[in-house]
Amino acid sequence: MYETTYHRPASIDEAAALFAKHPEAKYLAGGHTLIPVMKQRLAAPSDVIDLAKIKDLIGIEATSDALIIKAATTYYDITQSAAAKKAIPAIVHLTSVLGDPAVRYRGTVGGSIANNDPAADYPAAVLALNATIKTNKREIKGDDFFQGLFSTALEEDEIITSVSFPIPAKAGYAKMRHPASRFALTAVFVAQTKSGEVRVAATGASQSGVMRVPAIEAALKANWSAGALDGVKISADGLMGDIHGSAEYRANLIKVMAQRAVDAAG
Amino acid sequence: MGVEGIGARVARKEDKRFITGRGRYVDDVKIVGLTHAHFIRSPHAHAKVKGIDASAAKDMPGVVDVLTAQQLVDDKIGNLICGWAVSSKDGTPMKMGAWPAMAPDTVRFVGQAVAVVIAETKNQAKDAAEAVVVTYEELPAVSSMTAALASGAPQLHPEAPGNVVYDWAIGDEKLTNDAFSKAANVVSLDLTNNRLVPNAMEPRAAVAEYDEAEEHFTLHTTSQNPHVARLVLSAFYNVAQEHKLRVIAPDVGGGFGSKIFIYPEEMVALWASKKVRRPVKWTGDRTEAFLTDAHGRDHISHAEMAFDANNKILGLRVKTHANFGAYMSLFSSSVPTYLYATLLSGQYNIPTIYAEVMGVYTNTTPVDAYRGAGRPEASYLVERLMETSARQLKVDPAELRRLNFVTQFPHQTPVIMAYDIGDFGASLDAALKAIDYAGFPARKAKAKAAGKLRGLGFSCYIEACGIAPSKAVGSLGAGVGLWESAEVRVNPVGTIEVLTGSHSHGQGHETTFAQLVADRLGISVDQVQIVHGDTDKVQFGMGTYGSRSAAVGMSAIFKAMEKVEAKAKKIAAHLLEASEGDIVIENGEFKVAGTDKAIALPMVALAAYTAHNLPDGMEPGLKEGAFYDPTNFTFPAGAYICEVEIDPGTGKTDIVDFVAVDDFGRLINPMIVEGQVHGGLAQGIGQAMLESAIYDDNGQPVTASFMDYAMPRADDVPSFRVSHTTTLCPGNPLGVKGCGEAGAIGSSPAVINAITDALGHNKIEMPATPGRVWEALQLQQAAE
Amino acid sequence: MSTVKLTVNGKSVSATVEDRTLLVHLLRENLNLTGTHVGCDTSQCGACIVHIDGKAVKSCTTLVGQIDGANVTTIEGIAKGDQLHPMQAAFRDNHGLQCGYCTPGMIMSAIDIVNRHAGDLDEETVRHELEGNICRCTGYHNIVKSVLDAAGRMKVAQAAE
Structure with missing residues (x-):
């Protein structure tokens, strides 16, 4: 160093x-x-x-519409939050399978999404729920935030202050772990909003970072069930292929993880 | 005292310091005036070194000196050597390319050192290293054996045309071909044995100190064999004279073979300590471990087995290519030859075997012994072949094995080894019972109903341990003898120190060796201290590898104990005015059999040292040494059965049950033996399902950290069901065989056989990662 | 350079070090607490785990500035005199260690696991929770056994207090 x-x-x-x-x-x-x-x-x-000791950056609150996690709140605190569990249990589950216990004591939501690692877990939740990222300067919608590998809409000097996740009608997260790094080899967050919109985001799969999966969204919109995805075919184009899994394998995982996430969401 | 003697599950004496954070590893050593070394390593797999400019770096804060490869040459420091001479089948010697500790003109793998910065702190050394300008001229590289053997391939060493180390063979080619011509069935298989990185959790390290007045060096180093290190550093590398060099291997955090070898870093640290007139510490980081620790395995093989109409094996034919990496490491030549092909008979009666092994240079990290060393490759080949044969011949895999088991001992195989004893059927029976083999079809059906694919795989392995009879290995080209030494010192107060040439780096010798002494004298293990790992304290010894410490190291202690006891009995008889033949040792006392006359061990010891009243002509003192040279290898063997379930959606394989039944002969401390098996199993499972060292086509390592190289974690492996059958080894006084490597040798074929059983076909290579298993399932679906 | 003040194993400590100093190096080099080890460069192996304000954290991924004012406990600080912590005793009794290198991190991690799960532990949970600690010797079998054993002992010890 x-x-x-x-x-x-x-x-x-x-x-x-x-x-x-x-x-x-x-x-x-x-x-x-x-x-x-x-x-x-x-x-x-x-x-x-x-930023970890700034009091204004720590805390979790839930309203009737949103779960708001301040940016420097640790993963551990999220897993322990009754408010989070009640509001969006899928986020608590996602957090509990992220990193390892020692990492969860230190790692923060803000840190994860600011980095936008293509295999990180939180970007999937932010994108699937179209969360609002609040910074010390502005608000950015999840749809506009991620801009490719390790790249976001944040300015260099901008500080994420909180992330506001709209509370969905249903949500689930399923992750296939990378055997070495334990990041997502491919993981999928599925959500059905209170207005009935279906949004699905996959992480770990695409060469350009977290991505929506329109084919799965369409199938789930028509029929919210794992079985509805049986016939869906995900293209391997643009997906990552490496020693731990081919692009075709990751395409398969997108579907399988989506099915398991739907099962988890209920 | 049975409580702490042979066979007792004694809690380890060494544990207290480890669980309280008071272990003393090399990096914990602090010396006044210590400097820190950081190596400058090649980023290229193959390049000419055109120049090194260290002038700016030398002026940076804290920099003591920057030493380059040319200075090593100027000081006539020797090249690294391979200490086992293996000749090609045409009689020509192996082709050893020159390997300097730092490369003055050509680098041949990523990570090879070209210079070293010595500074006051590690960070300052790293800061300065960035200011050293090394000019390289890149050369084309070969990262695979196929590329290295292609015509027109880039050549690594002028000494080795075609990048071939040797083209070696064992067995009778004609007889084997004849057997195949008569065969009713021939089963063939192509296999890859994946390259592994040992990854002992403690990275390698060295602390070197030079005493100018005495012209004496002290080296603390992470070694499994400090005396061998001293010998090699003095006799071959010319860094220090043997009597002017003390090598200390204190607590060592795992080895698995990777710490047998004497590496460039400790050579350079020693040499540098004299050059800069300051003590020098080098501690590797994990990336350096991936780049420079000797890797393991890396074979490509084609194997064929011939059967008669009754499914009896007629012969085995094998052709193997073994990747050596860029240089021949210390014992590399022996691993794919005498430690591999000599085990190709497995547990079976095979009338004739012919195996050819070609050693190949590539622009990758050197390859040498890693837990099992050649024997895992042999058992993987034989046991994959047996399982495949059973499926092709439509015979139960257990029955095919049983039909061909060696049952008469001693048994001479066609590939040098003479098995002394065993009961392979007993281990298999115990394993079948433990796994409930009869219940498997029902379990498979149940899994299928739940959407899972269940499979069961066997491995009936044998290995050769207790390495090794010196004369035999000498005749096969070994540059050293492989006996072991011991000295037993009974102190004047009756406590005992045992000095052993074995080295413990996790194996628990401080406990098991003490149990032997406790058992023989009927005293507590607390009265026995095991001393090892310091060439100034301990007589010359050969160290720990090849599961040799019980069979060879403890046998040396046994011999020394016999001498000590004989002398002590003479003294006791003299003091008790009894006949020497009537003296028996019980509960720490020397007793006259059948009487109540006795004298305690401390009194005998005291008498030996006061020497006031000893038998006429007896020398004072009570201390004896012994060397033990085994007469044969030992042959641990066993039966492993693995049961897996595959999730077809993800290809993820779960090991739902793993049964290991081993015959290690007599167990000294069953708790420690089980621990050795557990660890070996995890490494074998790691090879089968997770681990693989990969290079890209340019020789760049793709897996140089735990982010890319998948180490087994707690949730990757199951709890194991480990048990034992016993045939006592007739070759050593303790009847022990060795247990350190068995788990790693026997487990990988069991796992892959289970996975191929679940898949319903054989098209999968190690590591069977979820991605590969899923691809294999698609092949099957396409076929259907 | 900065001066940091913290409590280590119950003792107040002050050190003036480069800002780039990691907690593990402060412990090992400045305080001579060499029981905390470094086994990787990627924050994965857990050999460096210590407790910071009661939580098991990777000291190789912690700048000293981050823990200014904190309470740090290392492997050297968990026994009460000659009386081993129940987790230490369980590792010894169950042969939960071989070379000993990963052991301090394992023990510090394991204590945290038991603390968080308050005795409500099974094998699967322990294996999942040990994700951030790599051992190359034991195959984890006896480590898992040790943690489950210690969970019982810690419950008993707590009940007695």
């Missing part, structure tokens, strides 16, 4: 001011994405601005 300067601001404004002063800085939340990359010397931030 290159030498860096660590900062622990007490407020969002202070964090943003620090970033303005140090343009080569990086924000840090749980650190489980940034620190490994810094250890490999693949990132060399002059300054590291730790």
